[in-house]
Amino acid sequence: xxxxxxxxxxxxxxxxxxxxxxxxxxxxxxxxxxxxxxxxxxxxxxxxxxxxxxxxxxxxxxxxxxxxxxxxxxxxxxxxxxxxxxxxxxxxxxxxxxxxxxxxxxxxxxxxxxxxxxxxxxxxxxxxxxxxxxxxxxxxxxxxxxxxxxxxxxxxxxxxxxxxxxxxxxxxxxxxxxxxxxxxxxxxxxxxxxxxxxxxxxxxxxxxxxxxxxxxxxxxxxxxxxxxxxxxxxxxxxxxxxxxxxxxxxxxxxxxxxxxxxxxxxxxxxxxxxxxxxxxxxxxxxxxxxxxxxxxxxxxxxxxxxxxxxxxxxxxxxxxxxxxxxxxxxxxxxxxxxxxxxxxxxxxxxxxxxxxxxxxxxxxxxxxxxxxxxxxxxxxxxxxxxxxxxxxxxxxxxxxxxxxxxxxxxxxxxxxxxxxxxxxxxxxxxxxxxxxxxxxxxxxxxxxxxxxxxxxxxxxxxxxxxxxxxxxxxxxxxxxxxxxxxxxxxxxxxxxxxxxxxxxxxxxxxxxxxxxxxxxxxxxxxxxxxxxxxxxxxxxxxxxxxxxxxxxxxxxxxxxxx
Amino acid sequence: xxxxxxxxxxxxxxxxxxxxxxxxxxxxxxxxxxxxxxxxxxxxxxxxxxxxxxxxxxxxxxxxxxxxxxxxxx
Numbered sequence: 001x002x003x004x005x006x007x008x009x010x011x012x013x014x015x016x017x018x019x020x021x022x023x024x025x026x027x028x029x030x031x032x033x034x035x036x037x038x039x040x041x042x043x044x045x046x047x048x049x050x051x052x053x054x055x056x057x058x059x060x061x062x063x064x065x066x067x068x069x070x071x072x073x074x075x076x077x078x079x080x081x082x083x084x085x086x087x088x089x090x091x092x093x094x095x096x097x098x099x100x101x102x103x104x105x106x107x108x109x110x111x112x113x114x115x116x117x118x119x120x121x122x123x124x125x126x127x128x129x130x131x132x133x134x135x136x137x138x139x140x141x142x143x144x145x146x147x148x149x150x151x152x153x154x155x156x157x158x159x160x161x162x163x164x165x166x167x168x169x170x171x172x173x174x175x176x177x178x179x180x181x182x183x184x185x186x187x188x189x190x191x192x193x194x195x196x197x198x199x200x201x202x203x204x205x206x207x208x209x210x211x212x213x214x215x216x217x218x219x220x221x222x223x224x225x226x227x228x229x230x231x232x233x234x235x236x237x238x239x240x241x242x243x244x245x246x247x248x249x250x251x252x253x254x255x256x257x258x259x260x261x262x263x264x265x266x267x268x269x270x271x272x273x274x275x276x277x278x279x280x281x282x283x284x285x286x287x288x289x290x291x292x293x294x295x296x297x298x299x300x301x302x303x304x305x306x307x308x309x310x311x312x313x314x315x316x317x318x319x320x321x322x323x324x325x326x327x328x329x330x331x332x333x334x335x336x337x338x339x340x341x342x343x344x345x346x347x348x349x350x351x352x353x354x355x356x357x358x359x360x361x362x363x364x365x366x367x368x369x370x371x372x373x374x375x376x377x378x379x380x381x382x383x384x385x386x387x388x389x390x391x392x393x394x395x396x397x398x399x400x401x402x403x404x405x406x407x408x409x410x411x412x413x414x415x416x417x418x419x420x421x422x423x424x425x426x427x428x429x430x431x432x433x434x435x436x437x438x439x440x441x442x443x444x445x446x447x448x449x450x451x452x453x454x455x456x457x458x459x460x461x462x463x464x465x466x467x468x469x470x471x472x473x474x475x476x477x478x479x480x481x482x483x484x485x486x487x488x489x490x491x492x493x494x495x496x497x498x499x500x501x502x503x504x505x506x507x508x509x510x511x512x513x514x515x516x517x518x519x520x521x522x523x524x525x526x527x528x529x530x531x532x533x534x535x536x537x538x539x540x541x542x543x544x545x546x547x548x549x550x551x552x553x554x555x556x557x558x559x560x561x562x
Numbered sequence: 563x564x565x566x567x568x569x570x571x572x573x574x575x576x577x578x579x580x581x582x583x584x585x586x587x588x589x590x591x592x593x594x595x596x597x598x599x600x601x602x603x604x605x606x607x608x609x610x611x612x613x614x615x616x617x618x619x620x621x622x623x624x625x626x627x628x629x630x631x632x633x634x635x636x
Contacts, residue, residue: 044626048623049623055612055616059612060612060613061612064615065607065611196615199618202624234633235636236630237630237631240630241630242625244623244627244630307570
């Protein structure tokens with residue numbers, strides 16, 4: 001992340017908490033206290049217009065289907081609904097100031113989740129900040145009547161758990177991450193995803209609110225639960241209009257920023273910044289009190305001290321850096337990332353490293369060279385007990401290409417292309433070049449070498465033959481070990497006659513003896529030639545023709561094609 | 563459907579252009595390349611889901627506005 005980008009992300013998060021959160025809380029208060037409306041109905045209408053505005057702004061495009069079908073979307077929606085509902089219940093036990101401050105316990109929960117489950121260890125400064133927040137919360141809880149203290153504590157804890165889960169759900173929301181990675185931070189793609197998420201929330205919210213209002217209205221009036229809506233709340237024009245406007249101009253940008261910030265500055269920092277919400281709400285209420293008619297009310301001394309402690313603690317957690325994990329310290333952060341959700345990426349990374357190591361006889365330096373990564377990366381993957389390390393998206397493409405070229409498509413013994421890769425090259429070459437000549441080479445009397453001197457001697461002959469062929473055909477050619485002691489060489493843009501003239505020389509080179517344990521081992525070879533398109537226009541049958549000719553030559557006892 | 567390369571009546575367009583078109587059914591009918599057809603159908607599907615979401619969202623907003631107006635005259 002560049003510095004400019006980081007500043008922008010922090011600036012947006014700060015703007016959201018100081019301006020959008022504050023104004024939203026102010027409007028919520030105006031709707032409830034001045035317009036005598038219901039806060040749940042207000043939120044319900046706000047979510048509806050919020051989704052409409054975002055979807056109109058983003059327009060049709062990719063990621064709509066994915067967002068609507070993603071479980072992450074529904075998880076976010078459900079956690080939001082539960083946290084909203086719990087906050088309303090919490091506000092029925094404590095004052096709005098106390099409720100807002102108690103909600104900051106979510107920051108502590110997020111720090112613990114990040115630490116225990118996501119390997120994001122808080123730094124010392126952050127721990128001190130968290131202690132200040134806990135002290136502030138303790139002050140408020142101790143000031144609450146003992147008869148409701150346990151209930152308030154329980155509500156605060158469950159609410160905080162759901163709020164933290166919601167922001168983590170935003171941070172790891174797959175379609176939103178796709179909008180960032182696949183569509184390069186396209187604001188419209190991000191808005192489209194968030195629009196879909198809010199649509200899901202608004203639908204669930206509307207159904208739930210209507211159902212509650214209906215049950216409350218037809219049931220026994222003496223059992224009405226204060227704070228929950230009744231049907232008449234849906235006719236409160238002022239509250240609904242306020243909700244509709246807030247949804248379009250406040251909630252929509254607020255949730256877009258919530259998604260962006262949770263990803264860009266991480267959940268813990270974003271929730272820590274929300275500790276400023278109490279101050280920003282107070283600021284906007286006091287600035288607009290003459291307009292809105294909202295009374296500011298009086299604050300208890302303990303509430304003021306708690307507010308100061310929680311705000312300072314929150315700022316500490318937000319600003320001070322978390323403890324660098326081993327990955328950052330080892331400067332391998334550019335190559336590897338901690339992947340908590342995409343387990344396929346972790347598995348793919350491990351598979352690439354392990355298969356490559358196996359192919360190169362556990363030689364780390366050679367494996368690292370072939371994959372194009374530092375040896376430290378391989379060591380880090382091998383030591384990764386938490387199974388969370390994955391190649392960074394940008395390096396993965398390079399590593400995959402190197403793995404394909406140097407491991408997956410390669411014959412481990414000789415270092416030549418394997419049969420599948422050779423066939424692919426053959427097909428591609430037939431589209432690029434007008435003339436191709438294929439040499440099918442079989443080593444004579446190879447089996448006795450294995451039987452007499454052992455497999456190590458046989459391997460030496462095969463790898464030695466491969467090196468000689470590579471020296472003979474340096475340019476415009478592809479070589480493979482077709483199988484056993486058979487090799488194929490494909491020569492581009494050279495006709496069969498030209499190659500045939502050099503067969504004697506090729507045989508001469510291949511027959512040179514190899515030295516093994518003070519023994520000289522030599523093999524002769526039989527070669528068959530076939531050319532494209534002269535012998536066959538079908539590329540698949542080219543190998544068969546060359547193979548057949550090699551056998552003819554072998555049986556005749558000749559070493560060349562003529 | 564057979565995959566017939568190069569035998570097409572329409573040239574490949576940018577995805578952003580496709581999303582702007584009112585209907586891409588004609589392109590889907592004329593397209594013979596499987597990969598291109600897949601891309602066109604994906605755009606059509608995404609647009610369909612977006613339209614349905616917008617309509618549902620508009621309806622809900624409409625209901626709230628009607629309720630608000632109703633409340634004004636109660």
